[in-house]
Amino acid sequence: MTILVTGGAGYIGSHMVLELIDHGYDVAILDDLSTGCSAVIHKDARFFQGDVADEAIIDRICQSCDISAVFHFAGSTSLPESIGDPLRYFQNNTEASRALVQNLLRYGVRHIVFSSTAAVYGATSSAPIAETAPCQPASPYGWSKLFTEQMLQDASRASGIGIAILRYFNVAGADPAGRIGQSTPDAQSLIKVACAVAAGKRDVLEIYGNDYATPDGTCVRDYIHVSDLVIAHRLALVALQSGGANILCNLGYGKGHSVREIADAVGRAAGAPLPVRNQPRRAGDQAIVISNADLARERLGWTPAFDDIDVILKTAFAWENVPAR
Numbered sequence: 585m586t587i588l589v590t591g592g593a594g595y596i597g598s599h600m601v602l603e604l605i606d607h608g609y610d611v612a613i614l615d616d617l618s619t620g621c622s623a624v625i626h627k628d629a630r631f632f633q634g635d636v637a638d639e640a641i642i643d644r645i646c647q648s649c650d651i652s653a654v655f656h657f658a659g660s661t662s663l664p665e666s667i668g669d670p671l672r673y674f675q676n677n678t679e680a681s682r683a684l685v686q687n688l689l690r691y692g693v694r695h696i697v698f699s700s701t702a703a704v705y706g707a708t709s710s711a712p713i714a715e716t717a718p719c720q721p722a723s724p725y726g727w728s729k730l731f732t733e734q735m736l737q738d739a740s741r742a743s744g745i746g747i748a749i750l751r752y753f754n755v756a757g758a759d760p761a762g763r764i765g766q767s768t769p770d771a772q773s774l775i776k777v778a779c780a781v782a783a784g785k786r787d788v789l790e791i792y793g794n795d796y797a798t799p800d801g802t803c804v805r806d807y808i809h810v811s812d813l814v815i816a817h818r819l820a821l822v823a824l825q826s827g828g829a830n831i832l833c834n835l836g837y838g839k840g841h842s843v844r845e846i847a848d849a850v851g852r853a854a855g856a857p858l859p860v861r862n863q864p865r866r867a868g869d870q871a872i873v874i875s876n877a878d879l880a881r882e883r884l885g886w887t888p889a890f891d892d893i894d895v896i897l898k899t900a901f902a903w904e905n906v907p908a909r
């Protein structure tokens with residue numbers, strides 16, 4: 585039996601593929617390479633290039649591989665971008681996921697693990713955020729993921745397919761062995777950009793807002809190492825395959841770091857202070873986003889191995905600090 589990883593040429597998906605292959609699974613990847621990178625596609629995985637919403641390509645994959653479970657990472661991922669282009673987010677995250685699930689159900693796929701986000705909670709939540717907090721997304725990105733969560737839950741009730749919905753906080757870092765990292769050329773996430781500045785590929789780190797109600801005025805986020813994140817995904821699949829109930833849980837470390845702290849720490853990792861420039865607030869940002877991830881530890885038996893911001897930044901910078909990347 586084969587595991588299908590959608591978005592397996594992207595940042596998190598490529599780390600998932602590595603984790604699965606390291607654990608002896610057969611893997612197929614479906615990716616349209618819209619933001620993914622062919623250089624990170626694992627040589628031992630079968631690669632299909634195309635859109636997750638395309639019925640014909642799902643037919644081709646399911647007829648040539650015995651797909652038992654799907655990790656669904658493919659999607660559009662930028663919260664600020666979604667504010668300017670909401671319809672693309674509802675199309676590529678919600679509608680494309682609906683088409684994917686409908687087509688997979690025809691082939692008897694039994695389990696789906698879905699990439700959701702802390703952005704489903706939105707403005708009304710206090711920190712740390714547990715899964716029981718109300719969901720009031722502050723962006724089309726958050727809504728596009730929340731709608732998909734609801735759709736999966738309803739599809740599961742109707743069809744019996746097992747689902748795990750994992751709400752990630754801020755994912756960062758790279759494979760500690762240096763095999764892969766975040767390769768998206770124009771990724772705008774804080775740690776990627778800060779490492780690019782430290783590696784001399786960008787001139788300055790813009791800090792979006794220094795007047796938030798936080799200790800140093802900059803936004804606080806809960807950064808989780810990508811390798812811990814994909815381990816939790818593998819454990820979620822094992823739990824579903826053992827006959828466990830559907831899963832909905834946060835993935836984070838339950839601690840926060842400000843933008844300013846990240847800039848300072850990347851400067852330390854790189855051996856020179858980072859040039860920074862204060863800018864106005866970015867639309868859609870919350871001041872503080874920190875998880876309560878107790879449920880993941882209980883339900884999945886997950887014990888993070890890289891819960892250290894310096895390890896996250898060291899692996900991210902090591903990956904970025906190669907001129908060709």
Ligand SMILES: NC(=O)c1ccc[n+]([C@@H]2O[C@H](COP(=O)([O-])OP(=O)(O)OC[C@H]3O[C@@H](n4cnc5c(N)ncnc54)[C@H](O)[C@@H]3O)[C@@H](O)[C@H]2O)c1
Pocket residue numbers: 590591592593594595596597614615616617618619620621634635636637656657658659660661676680699700701702751752753754755756768
């Ligand atoms: N990076 C984070 O901090 C974070 C946090 C929460 C949730 N997520 C979610 O995790 C998932 C992966 O994010 P990432 O950071 O690896 O992003 P990414 O852009 O690196 O990866 C997404 C991959 O999906 C592919 N893709 C996009 N639309 C597709 C489509 N319609 N059909 C086929 N392939 C398609 C892209 O080419 C890319 O390879 C996304 O669903 C994202 O919303 C990410």
Ligand SMILES: O=c1ccn([C@@H]2O[C@H](COP(=O)(O)OP(=O)(O)O[C@H]3O[C@H](CO)[C@@H](O)[C@H](O)[C@H]3O)[C@@H](O)[C@H]2O)c(=O)[nH]1
Pocket residue numbers: 661662663664700701702703752753754755772773774775777789790791792793803804805843866869873
């Ligand atoms: O060049 C930059 C980039 C970011 N930031 C700030 O850094 C913080 C983190 O931003 P970013 O790395 O873009 O992450 P988020 O907007 O918090 O969103 C991430 O985390 C969400 C979950 O919390 C995911 O759903 C998203 O896909 C993922 O991009 C925010 O305050 C940004 O304003 C800067 O100041 N300068």
